[in-house]
Amino acid sequence: MAIGCIVLAAGNSLRFKKNKSKIxxxxxxxxVIDYTLNNLLSVFNKRSLYITINKKITKKDKKNLQKxxxxxxxxxxxxxxxxxxxxxxxxxHKKVNYIFVHDAARPNISKKLLNRVKTEILxxxxxxxxxxxxxxxxxxxxxxxxxxxxxxxxxxxxxxxxPQAFKIGSLSKSVNNISLKITDDVQSIENKRSSKIKYIxxxxxxxxxxxxxxxxxxxxFLIKKIRNSNGFDIHRIKKGNYLKLAGLKIKSDFELIGHSxxxxxxxxxxxxxxxxIQKGDIGDYFPSSDDRYLNISSRDLINLIxxxxxxxxxxxxxxxxxxxxxxxRLSRHKENIRKSLSEILNCDVSKINIKAKxxxxxxxxxxxxxxxxxxTLSVLI
Numbered sequence: 577m578a579i580g581c582i583v584l585a586a587g588n589s590l591r592f593k594k595n596k597s598k599i600x601x602x603x604x605x606x607x608v609i610d611y612t613l614n615n616l617l618s619v620f621n622k623r624s625l626y627i628t629i630n631k632k633i634t635k636k637d638k639k640n641l642q643k644x645x646x647x648x649x650x651x652x653x654x655x656x657x658x659x660x661x662x663x664x665x666x667x668x669h670k671k672v673n674y675i676f677v678h679d680a681a682r683p684n685i686s687k688k689l690l691n692r693v694k695t696e697i698l699x700x701x702x703x704x705x706x707x708x709x710x711x712x713x714x715x716x717x718x719x720x721x722x723x724x725x726x727x728x729x730x731x732x733x734x735x736x737x738x739p740q741a742f743k744i745g746s747l748s749k750s751v752n753n754i755s756l757k758i759t760d761d762v763q764s765i766e767n768k769r770s771s772k773i774k775y776i777x778x779x780x781x782x783x784x785x786x787x788x789x790x791x792x793x794x795x796x797f798l799i800k801k802i803r804n805s806n807g808f809d810i811h812r813i814k815k816g817n818y819l820k821l822a823g824l825k826i827k828s829d830f831e832l833i834g835h836s837x838x839x840x841x842x843x844x845x846x847x848x849x850x851x852x853i854q855k856g857d858i859g860d861y862f863p864s865s866d867d868r869y870l871n872i873s874s875r876d877l878i879n880l881i882x883x884x885x886x887x888x889x890x891x892x893x894x895x896x897x898x899x900x901x902x903x904x905r906l907s908r909h910k911e912n913i914r915k916s917l918s919e920i921l922n923c924d925v926s927k928i929n930i931k932a933k934x935x936x937x938x939x940x941x942x943x944x945x946x947x948x949x950x951x952t953l954s955v956l957i
Contacts, residue, residue: 579694580624580672581616581739585609585641585680586652586659587630597630598785599680600637603795604802604893604954605927607637608785611683611798613644614890614956619690620676626667627680628652628659640924657751657758664748674698675747677761678739681785684797689779690739696774697741703771705741706762707778708734736760737778746771802893803957807847809840809858810941810948819904819947822913823875823920828904832947835864839874840949841897841913842920846878848895848953853885875920889921894954898931901947906932 585599599609616625625645629638630652641649650666652659660677667675674697678685689707696705711733716725740761750765758764765771781797783790813819816831822841832838846858861884862869862877869877881887895917899906906913910930918925935942 578624578672579620579674579676579698580626580667580744581620581676581678582660582663583609583613583616583625583627583678583680584652584656584659584663585630586628587656587681597633598791600633601791603791603798605924606893607640608683608791608794609641609680610890611956612678612680612685613641614888615683615685615687616678616690617644617890618687619694622646624672626650626663628663655757656761657764660751660758660761660764664744664751667744669744669748672744674741675744676739676741677747679784682738682782683785684781684783684794685739686779686782689782692776693739693741696776697743701772702774703743703746704762704765704773706760706773706775707737707739707782708775709737709778709780711735734775736762737782737784798956801956803852803955805848805851805953805955807844807849807851807951807953808948809843809847810946811838811840811843812940812946813944820874821899821906821909822916823873824909824912824916826906826909830904830944836862836869836872836877837874840947841899841917841951842874842878844949844951845895845897845917845953846874846881848951849878849881849887852953852955852957853887855885878920888955889923891956892921892923892927892953893956894952895928896931896952896954897929898933898950899947900933900935900941900949901944902934902937902942903944904947 600607622644623646626647627641627645628650638649650663653662693705693707696702711730715728715730715733717728718725746765750768762773766773783793785791785794812833813830814833815829818825819828819830819832820837820839843858850856910932913930914925914928917928940946941948
């Protein structure tokens, strides 16, 4: 049975108190919505994601979002209700039986919660499945036309979260036949006597970002999910016509010596990638004793590693790279190296930093007999 997921990303972030939408606010170089979509793709595929957008977003943001879905981006409405209707009308109900609805501003959704909701809705016992939280604080309600408050029984109250999952027919029929303003999607069917709704315990970490304080809280969750790894490589050099670095041919009086093309940048990056998934180092896969890799392009080597382990490039949040050489001035090439790495990895250039250092004529590098590279890679896990 086919299942899809609507990501509601058309809001105006009126409570965020910034000049930009909260979902495009960057954390460690990536917009909030990227974290949301990456987490959703742990359960869904790109064919099943339907993303609603605000018509005012930039071309750059549109291009970024389109990478996460094979479906056209859908212009949302003035309200959540209208955005939901717009999106449901774009989905082929003959091909999609069940639909999730998730807030783009909930970036910390876990695979575990997604799968729990999925299991319940696929049981076909319910029209909707909704995660909720119990309320720990005391609730009070303002009395009309007075400054007095009345204490409510918190045991009769819950906080609902997304993702909420539905039989698509039930949701579509209900959402098109109500006029009330909805703030969560199950409101559209909860007053129907025939509706069967399953409430399951959600997660406190599945927070919705509304204010800058929420962003700080999300960052604290994120720290626990970042893995840092390192990569290092050094190659001798000899007189020549160009250096092969980051897949580029850089005009020089030297060239690198190596079993492959000697690209120290890509070799150290391969080591860092392997370190981030705890899979050894480059020599385990491309030993210098194996003639299959003689003179091979390091672009091919890094692609072989990415494909072999189905490496999630989208989880990269930062690449910090230091090239160490003496008499070869690489400062003017740093931007081209960043762009080349961005193209090779298909990741945003803003995630890549390049530094060029010398050793003050100390050692083999200082005597212009070698070039080295050190990479620190940060990834979400």
